[in-house]
Each structure stands twice: as structure tokens, then as C-alpha cells.
Amino acid sequence: MIHKKTIKAYVYQRDQGKCFHCGKSIRFNQTTLDHYFPKSRGGTEEFFNLVACCKFCNRMKKSVVPKDWLTINIELFKKAVLDGKVISQVEPKYNQDELVGLAHGIESIFRNKINTVFEGDGYRLYVKENKIYKMVRFHHEEE
Structure with a gap:
């Protein structure tokens, strides 16, 4: 199993230190990981389902499944x-x-x-x- 900090570091770097949803730059320690396909609906903890996200966007998205x-x-x-x-x-x-x-x-x-x-x-x-x-x-x- 991969350590959560390692996962967060990769996702943050991959997403270039920006919120995937609003595009705003975020500091690493202010970054949350959003399950793009929500965990509550069966989304996984894998790299392809995690995006860097500001706290505001993560709260606003909730369990919505994005159309894309x-x-x-x-x-x-x-x-x-x-x-x-x-x-x-x-x-x-x-x-x-x-x-x-x-x-x-x-x-x-x-x-x-x-x-x-x-x-x-x-x-x-x-x-x-x-x-x-x-x-x-x-x-x-x-x-």
C-alpha cells in the first residue's frame, strides 16, 4: 500500500499545484485530495481517480459525479x-x-x-x- 503523503505529493505535482476544479494555485499543505468519481459512490483511492483540490471546491463538489x-x-x-x-x-x-x-x-x-x-x-x-x-x-x- 502506498503512503498517503506519497499519493498526495504525486497528485499535487501532477496537477501543477493547482485546484483541478477552479484552477487556483494552492500550497501543498492546503491541498485536499478529491475523489473525482466520489468515494461514496464507489470511487477508488487510485491515482487516476484523485485530483488536487482546494478545500472550498472539495466541499462544494460533495458527492456529485462529474459528467466527464x-x-x-x-x-x-x-x-x-x-x-x-x-x-x-x-x-x-x-x-x-x-x-x-x-x-x-x-x-x-x-x-x-x-x-x-x-x-x-x-x-x-x-x-x-x-x-x-x-x-x-x-x-x-x-x-
């Missing part, structure tokens, strides 16, 4: 893979360049009670606790 949560979670997932924060536990192990290539092709996301699933053209990545623990390849049926 799918797009934002996918983009933040791609960034976390690129930054080496999401790693693979799939055998055989994928190197960083291979993971970045897979992440780049992600087009959709869905959640279940166990994990988050990112889907690209012909594959799914099952992610839990910032680790890709399963990959399934499939072929689309021609119509």
Missing part, C-alpha cells in the same frame, strides 16, 4: 502509467514502454465492486490498487 468522469479517469490513468505510478503484475511482465503503449490505446472504462476495467481495441486491463493484475485479449466479431 470517464474521460478524466482515462486521461489520469494514461498519465499515471506514463509516470510509472501504475504498474503491471500480469505475467509475463510488461516493460514500461509496453504499458505506455497499452494505456495509450484505452478508450473506455467501467467499474465493478472489485476493480476498475480499462478497455482498448481488443484488450481489457483490470486495475486494483494502482496495479494491473489481469489482462484479457479478445477479438471483435466482424458483422
